Amino acid sequence: MSRPSAPARNRGVIVAGAFALVIALPLVAMLWLSTAPPAPAPRAPTFVLKGLDGSTVESARLTGKPFGVFFGFTNCPVVCPTTMTELSGWLADLGEAGRDLKFYFVTLDPARDTPEKLRDYLENFSPRLVGLTGTAEEIDAAAKAFSVYYKKVPTSSGYTLDHTALIFLIDAQGRWRGVLDYNLSRSAALERLRALLAAAPP
Amino acid sequence: MQRILPIVFAAALAGSAQAADVQIGGLTIHDPSAKQSPKGADVGAAFMVIDNRGNADRLVAATADNADHVEIHEMAITDGVMKMREMPGGLDIPAGGKVELKPGSYHLMLMGLKQPIAAGATIKGTLTFERAGKVAVDFVTPPAAAK
Numbered sequence: 001m002s003r004p005s006a007p008a009r010n011r012g013v014i015v016a017g018a019f020a021l022v023i024a025l026p027l028v029a030m031l032w033l034s035t036a037p038p039a040p041a042p043r044a045p046t047f048v049l050k051g052l053d054g055s056t057v058e059s060a061r062l063t064g065k066p067f068g069v070f071f072g073f074t075n076c077p078v079v080c081p082t083t084m085t086e087l088s089g090w091l092a093d094l095g096e097a098g099r100d101l102k103f104y105f106v107t108l109d110p111a112r113d114t115p116e117k118l119r120d121y122l123e124n125f126s127p128r129l130v131g132l133t134g135t136a137e138e139i140d141a142a143a144k145a146f147s148v149y150y151k152k153v154p155t156s157s158g159y160t161l162d163h164t165a166l167i168f169l170i171d172a173q174g175r176w177r178g179v180l181d182y183n184l185s186r187s188a189a190l191e192r193l194r195a196l197l198a199a200a201p202p
Numbered sequence: 203m204q205r206i207l208p209i210v211f212a213a214a215l216a217g218s219a220q221a222a223d224v225q226i227g228g229l230t231i232h233d234p235s236a237k238q239s240p241k242g243a244d245v246g247a248a249f250m251v252i253d254n255r256g257n258a259d260r261l262v263a264a265t266a267d268n269a270d271h272v273e274i275h276e277m278a279i280t281d282g283v284m285k286m287r288e289m290p291g292g293l294d295i296p297a298g299g300k301v302e303l304k305p306g307s308y309h310l311m312l313m314g315l316k317q318p319i320a321a322g323a324t325i326k327g328t329l330t331f332e333r334a335g336k337v338a339v340d341f342v343t344p345p346a347a348a349k
Contacts, residue, residue: 074240077247077312078277078305079284081240112244120242155273155288157313162285182279183306 041175041199044168045145049106049134052115057104057132063174065100066196070167071148073109074121079165079182081124087167087180088126090189097197098128106132108150108163110139171199221324221342227334228256229295234327236266236312236341237305239319246312246319248272248327248341249303254295259333261301262292266327266341270314279306286311292332321346 046059047069059069070087072080084105091098105122107113110133113121118131133139143150150163167180169192177196180189224231232251239246248266264272274293277286293308295301303309312319319325325341 074243075245076284077239077243077245078237078309079279081237081243082305084240117242121240122242124240124242149283153285153287155275155311155313156290157271157273160275160286160311162283164282165279165284166282179282181282182284 041171041177044170044174044176046174047106047132047138047142047145049104049132049138049142052119052131052133054115059170060174062102062170064172065102066169066171066177066199067101068103068167068169068180068196069106069146070103070165071106071108071143071146071150071163072165073107073161073163074113074117075109075160076163083165083167083182084122084125084129086184086186086189088129090186090193091126091128093186093190094193094197098193101128101193101197103129103167104132105129106139106142108139108143108148108161110134110136169193169196171196173199175199221340224337224339226331226337227259229254229259229331229334229337231329231337231339234339234341236319236323236325236343238321238323238343238346239315241318243318244313244315246315247305248310248312248325249305250339250341251303252295252301254297254299254301256297257333258297259295259331260292261295261329262332263330264310264327266310266312266325268316268319268325269312270316272327273311273313274308275311276308277306295331319343 048058051057070083087103107118115133118133122129122131146168148164150161152159153162165182169177169179171177177199178192180192221234230253232253234250236246236248261274266272274289275286276289293301321343322345323343327339327341328336329339330336
């Protein structure tokens with residue numbers, strides 16, 4: 001057998017070189033990524049809604065203190081009261097450390113959830129839970145901004161709402177800090193809330 | 203996946219104040235309970251476990267004396283979204299099967315509450331099954347949650 005011709009040898013070198021690149025590039029990329037500073041948290045969406053006293057509440061004016069937002073309705077039999085009860089417990093657990101932390105309960109059902117009804121409802125929970133309402137359009141805009149899904153579903157006696165059941169976390173500089181999802185364990189929730197409080201003090 | 207365990211755990215905790223089991227035909231209703239409802243809410247939820255030693259049956263109606271009426275619902279949370287549907291045809295109880303009405307799943311929805319469901323309260327109600335008929339139950343609300 002004759003030795004491989006020059007073009008064949010060259011092809012071998014090219015293949016080996018390409019192979020090395022394929023292996024090496026991701027490695028280099030991984031190393032670079034692992035040493036690069038973490039990407040800054042993106043800006044959280046904003047809302048303009050109404051407080052239960054009729055005043056305008058703009059999320060852009062809330063910066064300086066971290067907060068959370070939950071979209072729900074008072075005629076929600078399980079998920080909303082469970083979420084609010086758990087959240088109230090976590091806030092109690094945080095104690096003094098969480099004194100600046102507020103959570104906004106935005107009604108997705110302004111037709112039935114009057115400010116009086118929301119006030120009564122939220123009295124059941126931590127005083128750091130604040131009710132927000134607005135016109136259907138204002139609430140819809142806020143829900144869209146947060147990618148909150150909600151949909152009216154008829155029942156034999158009226159209607160209920162399907163809706164996103166996440167608590168959105170926003171830090172003191174108005175940046176996203178993740179969510180608290182339904183049925184999160186107490187320890188995981190407290191960890192996320194402490195991280196939220198620790199994120200870049202104002 | 204991670205959502206299942208806490209639900210089971212919560213259900214186990216909620217089971218600390220239990221109502222008496224109720225039997226009708228081949229059906230045994232374990233631990234009928236109602237969730238404490240916040241003041242201001244017009245709706246509540248009730249749960250139980252239905253054990254069927256007999257033929258296939260179906261829960262078709264329910265009443266609770268503190269509610270205008272009661273609907274049978276199913277609920278699920280998928281990708282952070284809670285979805286709830288009325289089951290107008292009722293809830294199938296398969297022969298030899300067991301059906302759990304629990305948070306995050308099937309439940310009775312108490313509509314038009316006449317007053318909030320207080321911790322430790324007992325609510326008188328009825329369940330109607332297609333075959334077994336109607337039976338009285340006491341929905342017991344656990345005492346104030348020890349959180």
